[in-house]
Amino acid sequence: MQLRMSTRSMEGALVVDCSGGVVFGEESASLHDTVKKLLAQSPKVVLNLREVNYIDSGGLGTLVSLYTTARGAGGAVKLASLSQRVDDLLQITKLLTVFEVFDDEEAAAR
Numbered sequence: 724m725q726l727r728m729s730t731r732s733m734e735g736a737l738v739v740d741c742s743g744g745v746v747f748g749e750e751s752a753s754l755h756d757t758v759k760k761l762l763a764q765s766p767k768v769v770l771n772l773r774e775v776n777y778i779d780s781g782g783l784g785t786l787v788s789l790y791t792t793a794r795g796a797g798g799a800v801k802l803a804s805l806s807q808r809v810d811d812l813l814q815i816t817k818l819l820t821v822f823e824v825f826d827d828e829e830a831a832a833r
Contacts, residue, residue, distance in 0.1 A: 726750035726775075728757055736767035736832035738803075742774030747781020754782075758789050758800065766798030769831040773804035778812055790822060799823070803831040 726743040739761065745754060761768050770786075778786075786802075793800040801823045805813065813819045825831035 734832040737761045737765045738769045738828050740771045744777035745782030746779045751781050751785040768800045771828045801831040803828040
């Protein structure tokens with residue numbers, strides 16, 4: 724399950740548009756490396772998950788790791804535009820109480 728990412732700037736934040744699956748292995752490592760580099764450029768990173776159709780336990784671990792890395796550096800990683808499947812997963816795992824989640828990337832960037 725391949726993860727594709729593109730990055731853009733919006734209202735002082737860097738937005739990572741993700742599509743595909745966030746799964747343990749190369750996809751999670753790539754997402755982690757990408758966001759870590761972006762956090763060095765800007766303390767605010769938004770993950771647009773509108774087109775992410777699957778996240779496994781390794782992917783969830785990567786999201787939590789990015790959250791703690793950003794917080795430790797005085798920044799923030801926010802989630803935007805969750806697909807229903809991803810929203811359900813974050814509710815079941817109670818991670819919705821950890822992440823700041825927004826309906827769209829514009830609101831998250833503000």
